[in-house]
Amino acid sequence: MRRVLLVTTAAAALGVFSAPASAQLTVKLGGIVNFEAGFWDSDVEGETGREFRNATEVHVNADGKADNGLLYGVRIEVDSFNDAPSMGTSLNYDEANLYVAGNWGRIELGDQDGASDQLVVYSPLIGLGQVDGDYAYFLGSLAGVTVYAPDSGDSTKATYLTPTLAGFRAGISYAPETNGGDSVVRNEPTDGSYSDWIEAGVNYSGEFSGFTVALGASYTQAEGNDLVDGDPPVTTAGEDFRAWQMGAQLGYGGFAVGGSYVDMEDLALKNSWNAGISYATGPLGLGVSYYSHEGEAGVEDLDLIALGVAYTLAPGLVVQADYHKYEFSDGGDEGDIVIFSTVVAF
Amino acid sequence: MRSRRFPQAALPAAALLLLATLSACGNVRPEANYPDPDQERLYRYGSVLGEEGFTLFGPRRGNANEEATGIGVNSYLWRASLDTLSFMPITSADPFGGVVLTDWFSPPETPDERFKVNLYILDRQLRADGLKVSVFKQARAPGGEWQDAGVNEGTARQLEDTILTRARQMRIAQTAAQ
Numbered sequence: 081m082r083r084v085l086l087v088t089t090a091a092a093a094l095g096v097f098s099a100p101a102s103a104q105l106t107v108k109l110g111g112i113v114n115f116e117a118g119f120w121d122s123d124v125e126g127e128t129g130r131e132f133r134n135a136t137e138v139h140v141n142a143d144g145k146a147d148n149g150l151l152y153g154v155r156i157e158v159d160s161f162n163d164a165p166s167m168g169t170s171l172n173y174d175e176a177n178l179y180v181a182g183n184w185g186r187i188e189l190g191d192q193d194g195a196s197d198q199l200v201v202y203s204p205l206i207g208l209g210q211v212d213g214d215y216a217y218f219l220g221s222l223a224g225v226t227v228y229a230p231d232s233g234d235s236t237k238a239t240y241l242t243p244t245l246a247g248f249r250a251g252i253s254y255a256p257e258t259n260g261g262d263s264v265v266r267n268e269p270t271d272g273s274y275s276d277w278i279e280a281g282v283n284y285s286g287e288f289s290g291f292t293v294a295l296g297a298s299y300t301q302a303e304g305n306d307l308v309d310g311d312p313p314v315t316t317a318g319e320d321f322r323a324w325q326m327g328a329q330l331g332y333g334g335f336a337v338g339g340s341y342v343d344m345e346d347l348a349l350k351n352s353w354n355a356g357i358s359y360a361t362g363p364l365g366l367g368v369s370y371y372s373h374e375g376e377a378g379v380e381d382l383d384l385i386a387l388g389v390a391y392t393l394a395p396g397l398v399v400q401a402d403y404h405k406y407e408f409s410d411g412g413d414e415g416d417i418v419i420f421s422t423v424v425a426f
Numbered sequence: 427m428r429s430r431r432f433p434q435a436a437l438p439a440a441a442l443l444l445l446a447t448l449s450a451c452g453n454v455r456p457e458a459n460y461p462d463p464d465q466e467r468l469y470r471y472g473s474v475l476g477e478e479g480f481t482l483f484g485p486r487r488g489n490a491n492e493e494a495t496g497i498g499v500n501s502y503l504w505r506a507s508l509d510t511l512s513f514m515p516i517t518s519a520d521p522f523g524g525v526v527l528t529d530w531f532s533p534p535e536t537p538d539e540r541f542k543v544n545l546y547i548l549d550r551q552l553r554a555d556g557l558k559v560s561v562f563k564q565a566r567a568p569g570g571e572w573q574d575a576g577v578n579e580g581t582a583r584q585l586e587d588t589i590l591t592r593a594r595q596m597r598i599a600q601t602a603a604q
Contacts (some may be wrong), residue, residue: 106484112468139465140482151458155465186460198463209467244457270567395472426474 111138112380112425118218122415134161151181188239199281201296201327203356206338206367206401207390221413227354229325232277262330269305272318288418292331299324321346334360348377363392381409396425499524499547506593538566
């Protein structure tokens with residue numbers, strides 16, 4: 081009898097202690113497949129003018145909550161974006177980071193966009209993303225065009241984000257080296273690369289009698305590794321720089337209007353700005369936005385206007401299209417592109 | 427050429443100062459929500475698997491705000507319902523469907539009347555339209571058999587109000603305890 085009691089007590093104890101530990105962690109699987117068909121016309125000789133593009137992402141998120149309220153978990157993104165042409169069918173991990181959070185804020189460690197990228201506010205976008213869309217995959221001369229201040233991308237970094245206080249959030253990130261987000265250690269600088277990235281941002285979002293307001297400001301800086309001395313410099317990359325970005329967005333009903341300005345005085349690309357308007361009603365979304373930048377030392381001024389439409393056929397099934405028209409200054413490249421896309425997200 | 431033009435210590439200090447200023451804004455409570463703009467953009471048109479997506483294992487995220495209690499309906503409404511109906515004999519109580527059925531009950535002061543209550547909890551959230559109460563009444567006919575009788579229209583609503591008030595009290599008590 082005593083033995084039976086002992087066994088049941090042990091079993092009960094086991095049950096009691098194991099239950100809360102296993103019940104709290106949620107692991108979620110998600111992903112998208114985005115099929116794009118691009119048709120374009122540019123001044124670049126020898127381009128095909130049409131191509132299909134497939135973009136795939138798989139997300140695994142694990143989120144836990146400890147008994148004392150501590151939030152913790154991991155975010156892993158696996159995608160086909162970072163592929164070199166020689167291995168175009170493989171999947172690499174893109175972002176992967178762990179976090180610990182609470183009412184005191186959130187610490188993110190790993191490969192993830194920095195605080196400036198996470199907190200920035202810019203033109204409202206629909207579907208493929210107009211001025212922040214996928215045109216650069218098809219048009220080589222628009223590679224590198226972005227509505228963001230220059231940042232370290234997914235380089236391995238540490239980030240602190242404050243909790244939301246009266247609509248305000250702030251954050252700061254540090255990445256020692258630009259490594260594109262992988263497990264390789266950069267133990268010596270390469271010419272034209274950047275070190276000691278600091279990215280910070282603050283934003284505000286609020287709602288006043290039907291109007292939504294979002295304001296954001298961010299700051300990035302890095303030290304350049306201009307290793308080859310020369311006059312004039314061998315590369316325009318690799319100089320120390322500071323950059324900042326300010327943006328605002330106002331929404332009412334289905335309408336949103338906004339834009340942002342990026343100042344990069346220390347770089348060849350001096351400044352850029354974007355502005356746009358979007359409208360969403362039921363399953364339909366429409367957006368138009370404009371992007372412009374000014375540069376020197378080989379970086380030509382650019383004007384880019386983009387129109388977008390998105391229609392949600394069913395939850396997670398969207399058909400969307402973007403049209404872009406761009407023109408570089410001084411008789412440089414000009415052209416236009418239309419991209420049709422079908423996305424399934426699960 | 428690695429010049430150090432920028433006072434790097436100034437930036438974290440400014441961020442901390444900002445945080446301190448924000449914290450000082452009266453009774454503003456910090457919210458531990460940290461949206462992920464990348465994933466929000468990808469899933470802004472929903473997911474094939476509905477709002478929640480696919481959960482490999484663990485409790486689904488939607489349940490997290492009401493804590494995992496192992497029952498299928500709002501736990502405050504459920505406990506408040508049982509508490510409020512405890513004066514009547516209960517024949518069936520299903521915590522997954524959210525159904526409470528009582529047996530016939532005659533109040534001692536009116537032995538010629540008897541009541542029965544069907545109660546349904548319709549939502550996981552604590553909200554007024556998440557509760558539906560039906561009250562049935564029978565009166566004893568002169569011959570001694572029970573016959574259906576009309577119920578005062580306000581009775582069911584009064585019972586719902588009592589349960590909702592009790593649920594709210596429980597919720598407040600639990601929040602305060604945390």
